[in-house]
Amino acid sequence: MTAPTTRGALAGEWVKLRSVRATPLTAVVALAAALFIGLIDYGSAADNWDVWTAVQRERFDPVRYGFSGGFYVAVLAIGTLGTLAASSEYTTGQIRSTLAAVPRRGQVLAAKALVVGGVSALLGQLLAFLTFLLGRRALAGKHLAVSLGDPGVARAVVGCGVFLSVFALLGLALGFLVRHTAGAVAVLFGLFFLSPMLLAPLGDGATRFGLQSVFEGLGSTVASAGGTDRLGAAGCLATLAGYLAVALTLAALSLTRRDA
Known part of the structure; x- marks a missing residue:
């Protein structure tokens, strides 16, 4: 059974x-921003x-260098896609039909997470490798590739x-928590x-655990100035895992304990 x-x-x-109208739009925006603006940055x-x-x-x-301006737009677009996967159901009232069809609410969250995570993982790797390959070609003339x-x-x-892909899942979790698309997207972008800025009061070095800093750390191959303002790759992945675990746990509690 x-x-x-x-x-x-x-x-x-x-x-x-697939039926959410914003799904293909966000994919196109992410692709265009990452590749077009990234190519301009590399050419510059x-x-x-x-x-x-x-x-x-x-x-x-x-x-x-290529995972900066244009790729930031791609990150936010894919995060919005994750948010819409949950918040759009609350906006339209479809969540009641979803929970009637699948009464086990944890299973609803797991299914959404697997679908959103899988799609965003494929799209994320496609964007990352295409951005890198285009940038490599642009830098070849100066022997910088x-x-x-x-x-x-x-x-x-x-x-x-x-x-x-993780950012899309964070968006999904916020969609369940906030239940309103604009509010969830605003919180996601704010995070x-x-x-x-929110972590700064915790002391020196705490800002390294901010999402933007983690993203920059994951995409870096050259040590940052001073060598201390970013986490290493392992630290970045561990921090991302922490964010995701907390977000999905809160989403699961919200889904199971609050009325639709």
Whole structure:
């Protein structure tokens, strides 16, 4: 009995995610922003390399550079997609039908998390690798390109893709907690951009655990100035896991203890 119900829940969540109008739009926005703006950023670096100072050249990260402006838009777009997967059901009232079809509320959350996580993981890795490959081509003229076999490069590219999928799941959790799309998206964006400010009162070094800092740490292959304002790759992944565990736990409690 359990297996068919699980398969049915997953199939239902997949159909619902595809039917949300914003799903293809956010995917297109993420793809266009990451690739187009990323390519512009890389081209700008290649064009200005000759006039950069020695310090600027030393701090230049040929991987991280492309995962900045345009990729931030992609991160926020995919996070919004995760939020909509939950909040849109509360907006339309469909959540009552969902819970009637799948009375085990934990199973609803698990099915949504698996579908949203799977889709965002595939999309995240696609965006990360395409951004890197386009950037590598743009930097080749100045002999600045690196390969996936160079130290830390593959880890940084994969790490940026992983962050996208985790951020989508954080959005999903907030969708269940806030139950209103605009409010959930506002909280998600605030966590990304304002978490360093919120963590600052906890003491020196606490800002390294902010989501934006974690994202920058995952995509970096060159040590930051001073070497202490970012976590290492293992620390970034552990921090992301902590964020996700707390968010999904709170979402599960909200879903099981509050009325639809």
